[in-house]
Amino acid sequence: MSFDESRVSTVTFDSYSTLVDVEAAEKALAxxxxxxxPVSRLWRSRSLEYTFVGNQVDVYEPFYAVNRDALQYALDAHGVDVSEDEREEILAVYHELDVFDDVREGIERLRDAGYDTYVVSNGNPEMLESMVAHADIGDLLDGVVSAHEVEVFKPDAELYRHAAARTGTPIDEIAHVTAAWFDVFGAQHAGMQGVWVNRKDTPWEPFGDDPDLTVDGFEELVARLDGA
Structure with a gap:
């Protein structure tokens, strides 16, 4: 698909792996x-699987609770015995994830170019509040939209439509920026343009449509949108 920057008035961003680096979770486990x-890898994949299944069977828990369940499974699957206090200390890393170096300047330049900017995330409000504060980007955002507000997770179209309503933007005027392939699909299915941030230079999924735009970071994103 082709990206039409002339239609974009609002840019929404995923949080984890897009704005902040979840690799710190492995450090917390170390x-x-x-x-x-392998524990970290299973933890992350199981967490997403729980959200996908929850959407289909109408079971909802806040993302922090989903993450806790997924961590416990990963520890159990690898025969790792940690105390409840240690598990909570590992989980707490999600409140202090490092922001990618290009994020703050990138969002600031988009704001200067006239775009409204929002975070749209599976994270529950408490997680997102601490993420925004730790990343020091609160002054650059027009708002934060959490899956908790509608109790469904990505890539369910309801969340993206809710985000469009919250931003006050026609859904086809939103470019959703994310490092997650399923999030690109979800945004496109709901009517947004999907922008894939491919920070690790990995191949795109052979399943489904291509992203409307692929960038290697926020500098390339800004170059495409600034001056549109």
């Missing part, structure tokens, strides 16, 4: 787990 990488 002090407590001999081989943290």
């Amino acid at each position: 002090a407590r787990v001999d081989d943290p990488e």
